[in-house]
Amino acid sequence: MVQIFYSGYGLLGLAGLMVLRLLRPLLRRLPSRYSHGLDQRLDGVPQGLLAAKNGQQRLWVHASSVGEVQAALIILEALAREVPGLQYLLTTTTEQGNKVARLRLGEDIPCLMAPLDVPLLVRKSLERLQPDLYICLETELWPAMLRESRRSGVPVVVLNGRISQRSFLRYSRVAGLMSWLLQGVAGVAAIGQEDGRRFIGLGVAPARVRVCGNVKSAAVAPPGGTARAHYRRLLQLNREQVFICGSTHRGEEALLLQVYQQLAACRPVVWLLAPRHLERLAEVAELLYRAGIGFDYYSTLEKGGQRGHAVVLIDTMGELAELYSVGAYNFCGGSLVDQGGHNIMEAVRWGRPVYYGSSMADFQGPAAQLEAAGCGFRVEDGEALAALLLHHQTDRKAYQAACLQAEALKSGQTAIVQQQLALVKELLQPEA
Structure with a gap:
């Protein structure tokens, strides 16, 4: 039955691919969010992309969007250091992820958009x-890639693996198919115990699953706090405290604006506001205009412009994880509205507490870890967030205690990359 389902999946995918190829001239006119890397998505990995292997081993690394790219960069850096001589291809499924990857990797590693998950196209790419x-x-479990990799004898490993409860329930509806597809997975480095149990529940052999922690939390600040110093200069900060709201969604900015105003009424505060999706910038800017709040665009400051306001709207991608370094109060969005939250480990790695709302369904494990450590703070609404931040403004002992707990948590993360790297090295059998 599962093979019949997969055959149907392949036929539907092939029909869709043929239609999209016919419509290619029209698709090129769509906004870049949809047309970026169109040929790569419709034609697959080009022939001769990498030099001849000549005894080298070659890795295809796939990271869907910006968050996964950040994790992939940590892994790639460690691999380059410990296993020299490997060849790499990095693919993404979003324009933003692709741009961040190309910016960070330059010409060293080809960065393409992933081919559509059509068996014929995946097979050709392999x-x-x-x-x-x-x-x-993380959770890039594409049926054709899983199946065709197994057919081609290419081991598949999932790093920084996580499956939210919502995703697990969705996958469970096709449990037989998932079990059949995941039988070929050679290894999973799961973020938490619950993620590991979910991978096993979907069909990965228990012996192939190990819990390693979140590699994103293992990325430490550059020596001497160079990132913090860089962004303080760029943002032209003096003695102001910095309130960062990252990955915000529709409905959150209005709540956070009120929080900012309460903080700013007590002492000078610079507010950095980073919407999750850049296409919402005009909407967020309009909200600030209506409230009579002046602001600067981050890209203007990046180009050397002078900051004229206490609010900075982040209009670039790929900076947020490093920008958290200057925050005194770092809030992670998608949590005051029902979006399941976003990556809180990116913020806590700078030795500062992290704040978030009650909607953390996609990050329950990290939230529980941070709350148990005393450096993660969950609030019910904007009013509760304002009250907590005002408390941390005035009670410096409580705030410093949370910072110390974040530092202690960070210092215990150094083994995470090595554990995930060990899984990769075990699967990279030496060439004969």
């Missing part, structure tokens, strides 16, 4: 690239 290992980050 034949052209001939990878020795396929690495996917």
Whole structure:
């Protein structure tokens, strides 16, 4: 039955691919969010993309969007240091993820948009690239890639693996198919115990699952706090406290504006506001205009412009994880509205507490870890967030205690990258 379902999936995908190829001239006119890397998505990995292997081993690394790319960069940096001589291809499924990857990796590693998950297209891409290992980050469980990799004898490993409760319930509706597809997964480095149990529940052999922690929390600040010093200069900060609201969604900015106004009424505060989706910038700007709040765009300051306001609207991608370094109060969005939250480990790694709302369904494990450590703070609404931040403004002992707990948590994360790296090295069998 599952093979019949997969055959149907392949036929539907092939029909859709043929239609999209016919419509290619029209698709090129769509906004870049939809048309970016169109040929790569419709034609697959090009022939001769990488130099001849000549005894080298080749890794295909897939990271869906910006968050997964950040994790992939940590893994790639460690691999380059400990296993020199490997060849790499990095693919993403979003324009923003692709741009961040290309910016950070330059010409060193090809960064493409992933081919559509059509069996024929995936098979052709695997034949052209001939990878020795396929690495996917977090929850990129695409049926054709899983099945065709197994057929081609390419081991698949999931790093920084996580499956939210919502995703698990969705996958469970096709439990037989998922079990059949996941039988070929050679290893999973799960973020938490619950993630590991969910992978096993979907069909990954228990012996192939190990819980390693979140690699994103293992990325430490550069020596000497160079990131913090860089962003303080760029933002032209003096003695102001910095309130950062990252990855915000519709409905959150209005609540956070009130929080900012309460904080700013007590002492000078610079507010950095980073909407999750850049296409909402005009909407957020309009909200600030209506409230009579002047602001600067981050890109203007990046180009050397002078900051004229206490509010900065982040209009670039790929900066947020490092920008958290200057925050005194770091709030992670998608949590005061029903979006399941966003990555709170990116913020806590700078030795500062992190704040978030009650909607953390996609990050329950990290939230529980931070709350148990005393450096993660969950609030019910904007009023509760304002009250907590005002408390931390006035009770410096309580705030410093939370900072110390964040530092202690960070210092215990150094083994995470090594554990995930060990799984990769075990699967990279030496060439004969």
